[in-house]
Amino acid sequence: MSQKKLIFGMIGVAIVGIAAILYSTIRLSAPTFIDPADQALVLQGRAIYTNNCAACHGEALQGQPNWRERMSNGRLPAPPHDKTGHTWHHPDAMLVDMIKNGLVPGKTAPLGYVSDMPAYRDILSDQNIVAVLAYIKSAWPPKVLEAQKEVTLQRQN
Template identity: 45%
Template sequence: MNVKQSLNPILAALAVLTVTTAQADAPDGAALYATHCAACHGADLEGAPDWRRPGPDGLLPAPPHDETGHTWHHGDQFLFDYVKLGGQQVLDDLGVRFTSAMPAFDGILTDAEIEAILDFIRASWPERIREIQAERTAMEAETGQQ
């Protein structure tokens, strides 16, 4: 047995250990969603009741993040910015005249945690919805428009 052959099992074990460690260090999107999002958007991504009608404060309640809502209508960068910067900042930057109650999570969640939450939400969608959202993400990246 040469040196290369004797190292193969060791290298394979190190590769498994590296992947396992990386997975263990990855933020848990479901747990983060439960902690930071579920109070408004629902434990099962179902959104607030009557989310299409303004509440007493004149603001629309939190929409669902499952396939019945409109989260999947937006590309990844828009969704990331909406969580990080807050809805109002993103809408203002886009010139959209609409008032959003979505708070900013910059300084509360890391970028990796925001991505983990969005991955958790996307994973709940049926395959066809994920495909449509991926197309919107590609178009967003290609045009630079959100």
């Protein structure tokens, strides 16, 4: 009888451990709201952005010229990440997904959409992606940041 209890106890501990790991993984992959108030995070994000994003999205977050007009290959130029773009219209979890996995038709882009946006999952860690987003968001005016925070928090409920 005690051996049975021991086996059931070990199974219970294993289940709780697996559940904790899964919960932790889900929480890390979908941050609640990335707050640009952390200046150390913003500085880290600026360096990562400069090395990985600025070539397309611009040193000053300005995007490529005529970013709303399709190029000859049918794709859109890289959009700005400042207040003039649409980055702030998306919740943080979606922005993380876009950076990590690129634009995925039917998920983070319209069906059939083709983009030059690469996936950074093998280049940037989740923490690096969060830092980049903190840097981008640090350039937004308070009203834009507040609107994006509202979108982020609404999508979580």
